[in-house]
Amino acid sequence: MSTATIRNVLRGDGDRFVYIVSALAALNGLLFGFDTGIISGAFLFIQDSFVMSPLVEGIIVSGAMAGAAAGAAVGGQLADRLGRRRLILIAAIVFFVGSFTMAVAPTVPVLVAGRLIDGVAIGFASIVGPLYISEIAPPEIRGGLTSLNQLMVTTGILLSYFVNYAFADAGAWRWMLGAGMVPAVVLAIGILKMPESPRWLFEHGRTDEARAVLKRTRSGGVEQELDEIQETVETQSETGIWDLLAPWLRPALVVGLGLAVFQQITGINAVIYYAPTILESTGLGNVASILATVGIGTINVVMTVVAIMLVDRVGRRRLLLVGVGGMVATLAVLGTVFYLPGLEGGLGIIATISLMLFVSFFAIGLGPVFWLLISEIYPLSVRGSAMGLVTVANWGANLLVSLTFPVLTDGVGTSATFWLFGLCSLAGLVFVYRYVPETKGRTLEAIEDDLRQNISLAD
Ligand code: BGC
DSSP, X not given: OOXXXXXXXXXXXXXXXXXXXXXXXXXXXXXXXXXXXXXHHHHHHHHHHSOOOHHHHHHHHHHHHHHHHHHHHHHHHHHHHHOHHHHHHHHHHHHHHHHHHHHHOOSHHHHHHHHHHHHHHHXXXXXXXXXXXXXXXXXXXXXXXXXXXXXXHHHHHHXXXXXXXXXXXXXXXXXXXXXXXXXXXXXXXXXXXXXXXXXXXXXTTOHHHHHHHHHHHOSSOHHHHHHHHHHHHHHHHTOOGXXXXXXXXXXXXXXXXXXXXXXXXXXHHHHHHHHHHXXXXXXXXXXXXXXXXXXXXXXXXHHHHHHHHHHHHHOHHHHHHHHHHHHHHHHHHHHHHTTSSOTTTHHHHHHHXXXXXXXXXXXXXXXXXXXXXXXXXXXXXXXXXXXXXHHHHHXXXXXXXXXXXXXXXXXXXXXXXXXXXXXXXXXHHHHHHHHOOOOTXXXXXXXXXXXXXXXXXXX
């Protein structure tokens, strides 16, 4: 997205209605970020309320990821069957129910159930938010508005850190988790303002309504776009999930699945979800740890903006290489610092700074570029099912990391765990270098050619 587009998006220039509607839909991203980030602070105090083994701790944090994988797996089909608006409304209601259940949970199993319910909503939101925006946005600003969704994910995480900080003094983890009900209500009210996706309406034979929505959201070219939608709908009905296995699509699938897994196994969410716990082990108190986590969340947002501004100029590959390379370096420092004695002194400061740099490198590369690339590398005819599959893989890998992090740190120690993430990052660096094509300014055909060449290189 160019700087001018960001300015337009932020100022609401051009067709205001489409920006307002997209911003409302991006609340899905905000809730995704908020509900995944909030556990980081709440967790410190939950540990004081219940006696738990490391495995149960992991289950509480990762319950949401298991729910999200399930939600993402069925989200695409539900969005097709019920419509985008209805699924967004369902997501908002499920978010509300999940947050409420966690806030009042009398026992660990109820808390886990609440996390699972909340996770299903997160999974729905991670699919339907970008899907709705990409269908309601005029083609010229589609890329920019899609990136806005990732910006809202990081903003939601930051917001959750602030809420954690606000309730930290009182140790009020129930209020932290319950706070998710507020953006859920805003999203449910916001949906009243949002029209149904024109593409979905067309697919369901409601051509006049589709035309009416396009007229409200476009300055011209409505009939031409309706023709294009018709063409896409016709080709799409001939392709299904199995078409993803066609040999010519395999390289794109490898790139998408590889990036989905590397985005997670390099350890970002060990930091996003467990930062206060990690920081506490360096000698910071509960409240100070949560405050330092607010710093981490801020850097995450700021560097995401930087990445969005750079991505169309320096390209996806270079950002990924610098980002993942930086993650390898900072993880090596973290692995070393946590190995040395004296963590509660000066080394603790180095650890905190390294965590911040690690998040910066993620936010400049793997964070936004993964979501952007998977919306670019698949031909339109299979984009929906390909993105669905890749998103489920992303949540599955997220589940693996968030479930095993407490067990790993307890079993092999924090130092070895960071070294493990470092090794995964190194493998990720090789993967990016070897397989990820540059898509900046390329047509879809050129991207496909690139991917085909890569497979022949691999052979
Ligand atoms: C990832 C999330 C992560 C977030 C951090 C997203 O791109 O998919 O798992 O928590 O970035 O900013």
